[in-house]
Amino acid sequence: NINTVGNGTLLQLASTTKPLSQGQFGQFPLYVFSTDGVFAMTVNSDGGYDSKQVVSRDVCNNVNSIAQIDGAIIFSTINGLKLLSGTEVISISASLEKQNELISNLPRLKEFLGEDLPEQISFLDYMKQAFVSYDYVEQRLFVYNPNKPYTLVYSLKSKQWTTYQKQFTYPINSYPEQ
Numbered sequence: 001n002i003n004t005v006g007n008g009t010l011l012q013l014a015s016t017t018k019p020l021s022q023g024q025f026g027q028f029p030l031y032v033f034s035t036d037g038v039f040a041m042t043v044n045s046d047g048g049y050d051s052k053q054v055v056s057r058d059v060c061n062n063v064n065s066i067a068q069i070d071g072a073i074i075f076s077t078i079n080g081l082k083l084l085s086g087t088e089v090i091s092i093s094a095s096l097e098k099q100n101e102l103i104s105n106l107p108r109l110k111e112f113l114g115e116d117l118p119e120q121i122s123f124l125d126y127m128k129q130a131f132v133s134y135d136y137v138e139q140r141l142f143v144y145n146p147n148k149p150y151t152l153v154y155s156l157k158s159k160q161w162t163t164y165q166k167q168f169t170y171p172i173n174s175y176p177e178q
Helices: 109-112 124-127
Strands: 012-017 030-034 037-043 049-055 063-070 074-075 082-084 087-089 130-134 140-144 153-155 160-164
Touching: 012 063, 012 087, 049 082, 063 153, 074 130, 082 124
Parallel strands: 063 130
Antiparallel strands: 012 030, 030 037, 037 049, 063 074, 074 082, 082 087, 130 140, 140 153, 153 160
């Protein structure tokens, strides 16, 4: 099965495979991330995939940030961290994207690192080399840049950001464990 999706370069495929109801996996079970944006794929009657539509013209700027969560996908763009659910794309990092907003202003970072704060870096710069992992049990996103001594954590329940004094280097998926 060959599909054409836009005119750009393919970056990554991501699936939203959590059933919405018995036997129903949602309108778009597969998304294609390309340099043209995000495209939705549907399952055709032969069991293959058909290119359906452009979901977003937001372009993922870091394939390591693409993370499947329950019924949605997280990905980074030059404008921040986005949550893609169905055809809706929502910014989940708006509170960190303010002009000149520095990660060092996040709660608990000074507590962990004392006065020896790392270089001042914006969230968007931090995301350029960051990985995103999902904690299914607690519904948290761990956003970590292997070159920084701290990890950003986003709670999908409370919609709040915080920091951990942990440095991670690479994700390991161990669903459903943490």
